[in-house]
Amino acid sequence: MEIPTLVKLHQDLGEKGLSILAVSTDKSAKMLKEFVERRELPYTVLHDSKNEASKSYSVKGIPRTFLINKEGIVVKSWLGWSGKEEEAEIRKELVKLLR
Secondary structure: OOOHHHHHHHHHHHHOOOOOOEEEOOOOOOHHHHHHHHOOOOOEEEEEEOOOOHOOOOOOOOEEEEOOOOOOOEEEEEOOOHHHHHHHHHHHHHHHHHO
16 A cells, blocks of 8 residues: 555655665565566565565564664664555655755
């Protein structure tokens, strides 16, 4: 449900320095590749079938969204997806970081 928002954020803010990196914990790399191609995702999607990234970031549920600044520090995170409210909050935080 959050993918359309991520695509739009990429389109709107990619030239201003936003990088979106998605991490999938699906077991099948083939199915993930097909999904990414079918959805025509314009951002990078990593395959993490061993849940290494999830463990590193203490992910307990999905979707989980992290806002990471240019220094690599997590400045905010969201669990789940609350739609327009979350999109507005993410945009607000991104505007601050991309100045």
